[in-house]
Amino acid sequence: MQKFICSCPGKVLLAGGYAILNPNNHGVSIAINARFRTEKLKLQENNQIIFRSEQFSQEIKYSLNQIAKSENIYFDAIYQIIFQNQLATDSWLIETKPDSAFYSQNQKNKITKLGLGSSAGLIVSSLGQFINDNEKLYQLALQANLIAQENKGSGFDISTAIYGSQLFSKNEVIPLDGLDKNYQILLIDLKQGQSTIKGINTIQKCLSENQKYYKYFLETSEKCVMELCYLLKEKKLVRDQFLKLNQEYRSLLRELSQLANYDIEPKISTEIIDFSIAQPSVLWGICPGAGGYDAIALLCKDVTEKEIKSINEFLLTKGYENAVHMFYIDHGIQRDIINI
Numbered sequence: 001m002q003k004f005i006c007s008c009p010g011k012v013l014l015a016g017g018y019a020i021l022n023p024n025n026h027g028v029s030i031a032i033n034a035r036f037r038t039e040k041l042k043l044q045e046n047n048q049i050i051f052r053s054e055q056f057s058q059e060i061k062y063s064l065n066q067i068a069k070s071e072n073i074y075f076d077a078i079y080q081i082i083f084q085n086q087l088a089t090d091s092w093l094i095e096t097k098p099d100s101a102f103y104s105q106n107q108k109n110k111i112t113k114l115g116l117g118s119s120a121g122l123i124v125s126s127l128g129q130f131i132n133d134n135e136k137l138y139q140l141a142l143q144a145n146l147i148a149q150e151n152k153g154s155g156f157d158i159s160t161a162i163y164g165s166q167l168f169s170k171n172e173v174i175p176l177d178g179l180d181k182n183y184q185i186l187l188i189d190l191k192q193g194q195s196t197i198k199g200i201n202t203i204q205k206c207l208s209e210n211q212k213y214y215k216y217f218l219e220t221s222e223k224c225v226m227e228l229c230y231l232l233k234e235k236k237l238v239r240d241q242f243l244k245l246n247q248e249y250r251s252l253l254r255e256l257s258q259l260a261n262y263d264i265e266p267k268i269s270t271e272i273i274d275f276s277i278a279q280p281s282v283l284w285g286i287c288p289g290a291g292g293y294d295a296i297a298l299l300c301k302d303v304t305e306k307e308i309k310s311i312n313e314f315l316l317t318k319g320y321e322n323a324v325h326m327f328y329i330d331h332g333i334q335r336d337i338i339n340i
């Protein structure tokens, strides 16, 4: 008997948030080694696909003859795509096996997301079990994502789950291959998580009501993204330039945040990033998600234990215990088969 494993990386958007909802704008998205895996096993029963998620205590059964609604809108959307495109003829069990890094537990013991793209990982690693061609997978995974997310989102998380680190836009995906292996991403878990859809709705309403500012925002974001991309690929370390650019880009986001009266980089995150960026190996600090309460991301080169300890000690004074998690840059989708 064979077990099919499909895995894909989590993502961190270093720059380009909100702007990438516009097809002509780019964002820098880094694939990290928190991997979302699904395992696919053949079932003896006829005509069914079963999704099992231990993390969400769910087991959802779909009949191969019809689409259906369940408590998990993402499974429903994935199954809808499988059904409409007749991707499955046999019966299969699909089990989710994400790295625990995708989630954390808040004070009320509720599972919260870190903003690493668990839903994109779920979609891509599930549909990737049925589709080998990555271009076709991209198109169908985007459709599933839009079904589940009220037609909202640029799809950069789906794209990163498939193609790895990249300069993303809705119009083109330019892989960022060969990035320095000594880059690390530190994530700081604020244990809240924030709704992407709410962020998109609020910010887009504000931008559409301020057309002149909208144009300025898109232009400035694009300039920062392109400069960041250039610095990332630069062989010699240009820390001063990273820091200067980071200030400029964060100011832009804070300005937008104020205009829309929506927390993109909340005050607590500003304090945390300002402290962290003073550590010698830290090059870039950002609230990467739609809102500031997803995990804060720091791009570092050759970060030391001492620096991590120092950031953790600072976080403790703000009430966050052991909040720093370290990741490396990782590759895109991977499919494996194991004989069992």
Ligand SMILES: Nc1ncnc2c1ncn2[C@@H]1O[C@H](COP(=O)(O)OP(=O)(O)OP(=O)(O)O)[C@@H](O)[C@H]1O
Residues within 6 Å of the ligand: 053, 055, 056, 072, 073, 074, 096, 098, 102, 113, 114, 115, 116, 117, 118, 119, 120, 122, 157, 196, 289, 290, 294
């Ligand atoms: N292991 C899992 N099993 C079942 N459903 C999951 C699993 N992981 C994620 N999901 C689905 O994805 C939803 C989380 O998606 P959401 O877009 O809010 O977070 P994210 O993708 O991790 O972060 P972000 O959108 O900020 O990148 C969950 O509510 C659940 O429906």
Ligand SMILES: C[C@@](O)(CCOP(=O)(O)O)CC(=O)O
Residues within 6 Å of the ligand: 013, 016, 017, 018, 019, 020, 021, 115, 152, 153, 154, 155, 156, 157, 195, 196, 199, 200, 288, 289, 290, 291, 294
């Ligand atoms: C705000 C946005 O531009 C980027 C952040 O998204 P997320 O919260 O990391 O899924 C949304 C998107 O591009 O889909």
